[in-house]
Amino acid sequence: MSIRFAGEFHSYVPLLIRCGGGFLPLSCVAAFSTLRLSNTTVVPSAKPLERFPFVPSRDVEAVSDAIESIYARPLLVPARGVEGFNATINVCNLNNVGLAYGAFGGGVGFDFPASGFFSQLFPIRGKGEIVCGRASAALSPGSSAIVSADWAHKANYSADYEHLILRISAHALTKKLTAMTGATINEPLRMDSPQSSRHPAARMLQQYVPLFIEMLSDAGPPSSGWTIAQTEQVLMTLFLCGHRHNYSHLVEREAPDAALRQVRRAEEYIEANAQQAVTLEELAEVTGASAFSLFRGFRKHRGYSPLEFLAQVRSKPPKS
Numbered sequence: 001m002s003i004r005f006a007g008e009f010h011s012y013v014p015l016l017i018r019c020g021g022g023f024l025p026l027s028c029v030a031a032f033s034t035l036r037l038s039n040t041t042v043v044p045s046a047k048p049l050e051r052f053p054f055v056p057s058r059d060v061e062a063v064s065d066a067i068e069s070i071y072a073r074p075l076l077v078p079a080r081g082v083e084g085f086n087a088t089i090n091v092c093n094l095n096n097v098g099l100a101y102g103a104f105g106g107g108v109g110f111d112f113p114a115s116g117f118f119s120q121l122f123p124i125r126g127k128g129e130i131v132c133g134r135a136s137a138a139l140s141p142g143s144s145a146i147v148s149a150d151w152a153h154k155a156n157y158s159a160d161y162e163h164l165i166l167r168i169s170a171h172a173l174t175k176k177l178t179a180m181t182g183a184t185i186n187e188p189l190r191m192d193s194p195q196s197s198r199h200p201a202a203r204m205l206q207q208y209v210p211l212f213i214e215m216l217s218d219a220g221p222p223s224s225g226w227t228i229a230q231t232e233q234v235l236m237t238l239f240l241c242g243h244r245h246n247y248s249h250l251v252e253r254e255a256p257d258a259a260l261r262q263v264r265r266a267e268e269y270i271e272a273n274a275q276q277a278v279t280l281e282e283l284a285e286v287t288g289a290s291a292f293s294l295f296r297g298f299r300k301h302r303g304y305s306p307l308e309f310l311a312q313v314r315s316k317p318p319k320s
Contacts, residue, residue, distance in 0.1 A: 051220055052221075054089045063089070070167075087103070089102045095232060097235055099165070100165040102163055103161070107158055114151060116170050118149050120209075122163055122165070122210065123161065124162050125141060131153060132147065133151075148190045164213055176240065187246065189245060191244070192244035255290055262294065269286050270283070270310050294306055
């Protein structure tokens with residue numbers, strides 16, 4: 001990745017985070033900026049997402065049925081039979097993104113078909129392994145593993161294993177990639193294997209997901225459609241920027257500045273829809289410019305970002 005893109009990324013993503021509503025307020029920004037430099041995963045207190053119980057069950061078939069309803073049906077095999085099996089799965093679904101916590105009370109193996117979702121696992125206790133074809137990734141606290149939407153995969157977890165999961169719709173993530181880059185995506189988006197967590201965005205995501213889950217555990221789900229949209233935007237942007245995939249070259253290339261007329265069109269759209277969930281995908285569609293180009297164009301012609309302009313418009317008192 002070029003130094004130019006690294007600088008642009010660091011100014012781009014924090015603005016998304018600052019405009020994300022109540023789930024990462026300004027009081028948390030300084031703490032988040034420190035957290036993102038760590039290579040370890042923040043372990044939430046208590047049982048993560050206890051407000052969102054999904055599966056408390058010792059029944060292997062019931063757990064398989066439940067997982068199928070949000071992901072894909074696995075072949076689930078407890079390591080020592082059903083006697084020690086005791087699954088706890090908590091799930092909070094937003095629109096295109098899901099966040100989950102899982103523990104199984106004993107060693108267990110899963111065999112998953114392709115699901116239509118991209119998943120990132122964040123182990124917080126124990127050990128495990130993910131196997132996709134000939135590639136494998138060890139799971140332990142401080143690491144993470146990614147599974148592409150069209151990958152069948154196997155997973156094996158130790159008896160004390162617990163993890164957090166970020167799940168993103170393949171359709172939504174591809175749409176996000178198109179809006180960010182302005183490119184036509186013909187081949188399915190696929191993540192490289194193995195992955196590295198050295199990219200600043202990957203490290204930020206590894207800290208942001210547990211932090212956001214802890215906020216959800218304390219406060220419950222967001223009630224504002226705008227807040228949900230901005231939160232998902234942060235998660236998908238970090239995911240696409242932080243991990244290598246078959247379209248990384250499009251994410252890393254230098255985007256041209258959006259023209260002044262495109263900036264004005266974006267401003268008009270924002271002003272007309274300021275009280276709704278305005279996303280960069282929508283701005284890219286109405287202006288014909290990629291999200292990166294719009295960001296650069298706003299910086300050049302206005303001195304602020306599209307989301308900063310949105311925040312300005314929303315802070316103004318309504319016209320009588």
